[in-house]
Amino acid sequence: MTKDHSFVLGAVAYDPKVVTIWEGFRQYFAARGFAFDFVLYTHYERQVEAHLRGDFDVAWNSPLSWLEAQRYAVTLGRRVEAIAMRDSDRDLTSVVLVRADGPVKSVTDLKGRIVAVGASDSPQATLIPLEHLATQGVLAERDFTVLRHDVMVGKHGDHVGGERDAVRALINGDADAACVIDGNHLSFVREGLFAQGSLQILTQTAPYDHCNMTVLESVPPARCARFRELLLGMSFDDPEARPLLEMEGLRQWLDGRDTGYTQLAAAIDRFDTIAPWLARVTG
Amino acid sequence: MEPLRERIIDVDLGDLGLDEGAHLLVQRALAQCDPAQVIRVRGTAHALAVDLRGWARAQGHRFEVSEGAWILSRSASYDGRWRNAVRASGTDAATSPGEHASSRWGVAARGALVEDSVPAWDFALGDKDSVWSDDAPRLYAMGAAAQWDPATAVPWSSELTHPAEVEDAVVQVMTYLIENETAALQVPARFLGRVHPHYREIVQVLALQCADEARHMEVFTRRALLQRDALGLSTAGGQRSLQTLYEEPDYAIASFLLSVLGEGSFLSLLWFLHAHGPDEVTRSVAKLSAQDEARHVAFSLSHLQRHCEREPAIRAKFARAVDARHQALQHTAGLNREVFDGLVLLAAGGWSPAALRRGHHAVIALQQTMDEGRRGRLARLGFSAGEAEALSALHTRNFM
Ligand SMILES: [Fe+2]
Ligand SMILES: [Fe+2]
Numbered sequence: 001m002t003k004d005h006s007f008v009l010g011a012v013a014y015d016p017k018v019v020t021i022w023e024g025f026r027q028y029f030a031a032r033g034f035a036f037d038f039v040l041y042t043h044y045e046r047q048v049e050a051h052l053r054g055d056f057d058v059a060w061n062s063p064l065s066w067l068e069a070q071r072y073a074v075t076l077g078r079r080v081e082a083i084a085m086r087d088s089d090r091d092l093t094s095v096v097l098v099r100a101d102g103p104v105k106s107v108t109d110l111k112g113r114i115v116a117v118g119a120s121d122s123p124q125a126t127l128i129p130l131e132h133l134a135t136q137g138v139l140a141e142r143d144f145t146v147l148r149h150d151v152m153v154g155k156h157g158d159h160v161g162g163e164r165d166a167v168r169a170l171i172n173g174d175a176d177a178a179c180v181i182d183g184n185h186l187s188f189v190r191e192g193l194f195a196q197g198s199l200q201i202l203t204q205t206a207p208y209d210h211c212n213m214t215v216l217e218s219v220p221p222a223r224c225a226r227f228r229e230l231l232l233g234m235s236f237d238d239p240e241a242r243p244l245l246e247m248e249g250l251r252q253w254l255d256g257r258d259t260g261y262t263q264l265a266a267a268i269d270r271f272d273t274i275a276p277w278l279a280r281v282t283g
Numbered sequence: 284m285e286p287l288r289e290r291i292i293d294v295d296l297g298d299l300g301l302d303e304g305a306h307l308l309v310q311r312a313l314a315q316c317d318p319a320q321v322i323r324v325r326g327t328a329h330a331l332a333v334d335l336r337g338w339a340r341a342q343g344h345r346f347e348v349s350e351g352a353w354i355l356s357r358s359a360s361y362d363g364r365w366r367n368a369v370r371a372s373g374t375d376a377a378t379s380p381g382e383h384a385s386s387r388w389g390v391a392a393r394g395a396l397v398e399d400s401v402p403a404w405d406f407a408l409g410d411k412d413s414v415w416s417d418d419a420p421r422l423y424a425m426g427a428a429a430q431w432d433p434a435t436a437v438p439w440s441s442e443l444t445h446p447a448e449v450e451d452a453v454v455q456v457m458t459y460l461i462e463n464e465t466a467a468l469q470v471p472a473r474f475l476g477r478v479h480p481h482y483r484e485i486v487q488v489l490a491l492q493c494a495d496e497a498r499h500m501e502v503f504t505r506r507a508l509l510q511r512d513a514l515g516l517s518t519a520g521g522q523r524s525l526q527t528l529y530e531e532p533d534y535a536i537a538s539f540l541l542s543v544l545g546e547g548s549f550l551s552l553l554w555f556l557h558a559h560g561p562d563e564v565t566r567s568v569a570k571l572s573a574q575d576e577a578r579h580v581a582f583s584l585s586h587l588q589r590h591c592e593r594e595p596a597i598r599a600k601f602a603r604a605v606d607a608r609h610q611a612l613q614h615t616a617g618l619n620r621e622v623f624d625g626l627v628l629l630a631a632g633g634w635s636p637a638a639l640r641r642g643h644h645a646v647i648a649l650q651q652t653m654d655e656g657r658r659g660r661l662a663r664l665g666f667s668a669g670e671a672e673a674l675s676a677l678h679t680r681n682f683m
Contacts, residue, residue, distance in 0.1 A: 088340050095333050183337025185330055189302040196302045201330050236343070236360030239367065239400035251343030251360045 006037040007223045008056035009213075010047045012065075013040040014158035017247065024244045031240075034226055043154025044121075045277055048072060051216065058083070058227065059214040062156035063123045063264050068274055069214055075282045082212035082256030083228050088249055089210040090260065093182045094129045096202040097170060104176050107136045107203055115140070116147045116166035116175035121273070122157025123264050124210070125166060129179035131267035132205040140271070147175050160184070167193055177202060209260025291354075292316060296326030301334035309335070313344065313357050324353040367399040371481065384409040384481035393481055406479035408534055412593045416586035419484035426491040426578050431571055433502050441563035443510060449561050449632060450510055452625035456556070457507035458515035459622045461500055463549065463683040464572075466525040467579075468496035470541050474534050488582055495575040502568040509564065515625075520616035524681035527608050535590055535597060536604045542583030543660050544605070544675075545683040548653040550576045552682060555649045559630040559642075584660060591664050598665060602674060609677040618680045653682065 011022060022038040029036035039056055041047040044065035051059045052072055061069060070080045096115070098104040104113065110133065118125025126148070130140045140146050149165035157163070163180045170178035171194055180188070182204070189196050213231070215224055231253045234241040245251060268274050294312040299305040305326065312322045324335060335353050339346040343358035371388035372381055380393065386403040408414050416422075443450065475489045507514055528545065531537040553576060556569035591598055623646065631642030654675050661671035 087343055090340075091336070091346070092340070093333070093336060181337070182333045183341055186301055186334045186337055196300070197329075201333055204333055235363065237363035237366050239398075242364065242400050249341075251358055 004035070005223070006035040007058070007220075007227050009036070009038040009058050009060060010051055010056040011038060011040055011060040012044050012047055012062070012155055012158065013042060014152060014155040021244065021247045024247065028234075028240060028244060029227075029230060032230060034230055036227070044068070044156050045154060049281055051214070052076065052078070054218070057215065057219050057224065061212055061214045062158065063208070063210055063212075063261055064121060064127070064156045064268070064274070066212055066214055066258075067261060067265055067268060068277070071274070071278055072281060073216065075278075079217040080214050081217070082258050083215055083224065084213040084231050084253050084256050085209065085211060086248065086250035087252045087254055089212065090254065090257075091207040092124065092210055093207055094124050094132070094179055094205045095182055095185060096129055096133065096204075097167065097178045097180060097185065097199045098176065098202045099170065100198055100200045102176060104202060107133060107138055110138050110177060110202075111143045113176035114145045114147050114174070116149065116169040116178040118148075118162030118166055118179065119150050119153055119155070119157045119159075120148050121153055121155075122162055123208075123267075124181040125157050125163045125179050127267040127271065127273060128205055128208055128263050131263055131270060132203065134270060136203065164188070164193060167199075170199070206263060207260070208263050209257065212256045212258075214256075290320055292320055292322045294322050294324050296324060296328065296331065298327045300326075300328030300330055301338055302330060303328070305331075306338055309338075309355065313355065313361070316357050318357065318359075321354050321356045324355060364398055365396065368396045369399065371395050371397050380411060380415065380482050382411045384411075384479035386479075388479075388481055390480050393483060407477040408474065409479040409481070411482065412590060413534065414478050414482050414485045414586065416485070416582060416589055418582065418585040419488050422578055422582045422585070423484050423487045423491065426488065426495070426575075429574065429578070430491075430494070431498070433498050433505070436571055437502055437505075437567045438563050439505070439509075443562045443564070445561040446633060448634070449628060451515075452628040453561065453565055454507045454511050455515035455621050455625040456629060457503045458517065459521065459619070459625075460503045461507070461514075462517055462521065463525065464496050464499040464503060466528055466683065467541065467546060467549075468493050468500065470528055470531075470537055471496075473529070474537065477534070485586075492579050492582070495572075495579070499568075499572045499575070502571065506564050506568050516619065516621050518616060518619040518621075520612075521619055521622075521681050523615050524612055524679045525683060527611055527679075528683070531604070533600075533604075535587065536600060538583045539587055539601045539664075540604060540608065541683075542580050543587065543664065544657055544678045546576050546583075547580050547656050547660050548678070548682045550580060551649060551653045551656055555626075555630075555645070555652075559632075559645060561629060561632050580660070584663060587664055595665070601664075602666075602670065605674050605677050608679065612679055612681075618682065 009022065011018060018040060026036050026038065041050065044062055045068065047059060048065050048068045050056065051069060059069065066082065073080050104110060117130065120126060133140065138144060147169055149162040151161035151165065152159045163184055166178040167180060167188055169175040188194060234245060234253060236242055236245055236251050292312055292315065294308055296305045296308055305328065309324060316322060332353065336346050339355050343360055345356040347354045369387065371391040372394045386406065386409065387401055388397055389401050389404040391397045471489045471492050475486065475493065478485050478489065480486050528537065528541055531540060550573055553569045553573035557566050557573060560566040560569055626646045627639065627642040630645040631638040657675040657678060658671040661674055662668065666674065
């Protein structure tokens with residue numbers, strides 16, 4: 001069997017549209033003479049393990065799987081690099097919502113109460129906001145109870161269902177606060193999930209970054225450079241590129257950067273989020 | 284010297300939140316920006332800082348917090364979506380259709396500005412020459428105004444006094460009419476979805492035509508079942524004749540066979556039933572349907588006349604199609620015996636020899652009227668008298 005020279009991307013299939021998206025990219029790249037293919041995983045941990053095993057060239061990583069890959073690589077004496085990200089992956093924040101007419105008026109009021117979050121491995125709807133609250137003096141499971149909404153664990157909160165469920169719990173009175181990504185405050189009002197003005201923003205995290213395209217030091221340099229060049233060259237003005245960019249939720253691909261993951265790194269240290277997994281794969 | 288534009292445009296949202304529509308004010312300010320400018324947003328709405336950040340990121344605008352104010356710089360791809368957009372019209376006037384309709388216009392309103400990444404739509408009939416009629420707007424307006432309500436337009440409760448066997452004949456004729464109306468609906472319906480909607484008036488005329496046929500099916504069915512529980516006979520020959528129409532893939536040929544020859548002949552039949560029907564209901568449903576059919580025939584004649592003027596060779600295709608249909612049907616029975624006899628009895632109104640003679644004469648005269656009508660319409664399409672006579676004679680004996 002001859003080895004083909006496709007540059008292969010790994011991604012997590014959090015929704016059927018993921019196939020449509022990457023198949024679209026495959027054709028877009030093929031039309032520009034670049035052999036590209038993709039493999040899909042059901043969850044990020046399997047993707048990280050496969051990446052380190054050399055099963056594909058570039059990983060479309062969540063912020064959490066970026067840190068997983070980084071920490072796993074270190075144990076093997078290897079290195080990861082974030083080579084690209086979406087414009088929409090930069091400077092996100094999360095917010096903690098409370099009922100406008102409810103008893104919680106300050107972060108310390110959360111003591112003894114219930115905080116609804118998204119999936120347990122969601123950086124934006126669970127880990128980063130809980131870390132933020134901890135730095136504000138209220139610690140999850142010590143000072144308040146965490147009500148998790150585990151929609152698709154392993155998919156790192158890519159599925160918005162967990163955040164929606166958290167807000168529903170807040171509205172229904174099953175929780176006293178809910179953690180969501182900043183943009184979902186507006187989205188959820190617009191889709192009628194809650195009435196404008198009925199929820200208030202208790203606190204907002206500092207900005208952080210989201211997904212990135214991750215490679216290992218062993219990636220074939222020429223093909224990686226070409227992939228990056230094609231990606232960053234995609235223009236929203238181009239009718240062939242625009243539908244792909246819109247489906248993937250960006251206007252423009254930007255350089256990767258690894259400076260936006262410190263809050264998440266602190267969160268997984270504090271909550272011991274990936275230690276059991278890391279112990280298993282390195283053990 | 285042109286005055287320097289301010290680099291910062293201030294936008295004050297007051298207490299209006301993005302969750303209450305404030306994004307319209309932000310968008311309006313961004314639209315007025317040039318790439319060197321930024322907007323500075325102020326406002327007191329509770330969630331503004333959160334919503335503005337999320338909204339800007341989703342739109343690709345840069346968002347910064349600077350000295351307590353929110354600064355937005357317009358996305359480089361701000362108007363990218365419309366940079367190569369095209370007008371869905373062949374001409375400058377949004378109201379008049381162009382010679383060719385682009386598959387890239389899709390279902391856009393005529394004259395709308397269409398984004399360049401609209402997927403191509405597969406409308407097979409996208410040339411003005413193959414579909415257009417200048418009469419279409421007028422015929423559409425006429426048709427829309429002439430829609431009648433089957434429940435109230437027909438005197439359903441008027442008395443039926445004719446003999447039972449004449450009623451049997453009416454039921455058989457109605458059964459035949461329903462089957463033909465069904466085909467007369469299916470044929471334009473097949474093409475309706477293939478006409479490029481840039482030719483909106485054509486789509487509208489065909490849609491009304493389908494609606495007309497739907498009513499015809501209804502009223503003939505109701506008439507047939509006034510005094511009977513079961514309908515009459517449907518023959519293989521009749522259906523084969525209609526199937527050749529249904530299977531014709533070419534719009535112009537199908538339109539020619541269906542409307543110029545078929546519905547044209549039916550027009551005579553419906554006026555015959557209006558004149559000779561034994562009861563008020565039969566006469567009424569025949570008349571209402573005939574009025575609709577006249578529009579269908581007029582429309583087809585009009586667009587085919589235009590088509591023939593622009594593509595004279597299509598007449599030869601029409602002639603070949605009539606001939607081919609004749610070949611295909613020559614070993615079938617043609618008009619079923621029951622329908623012919625039914626028409627005679629219906630026109631006779633009874634069993635006396637004198638009445639039957641009168642009915643028979645009327646049906647023979649009907650066939651002559653149909654023939655004259657077909658020849659007249661063929662002449663309007665530019666066929667010579669000799670060609671028209673020959674083609675009319677080859678038309679299906681099933682009438683439609
Ligand atoms: Fe009809
Ligand atoms: Fe008709």
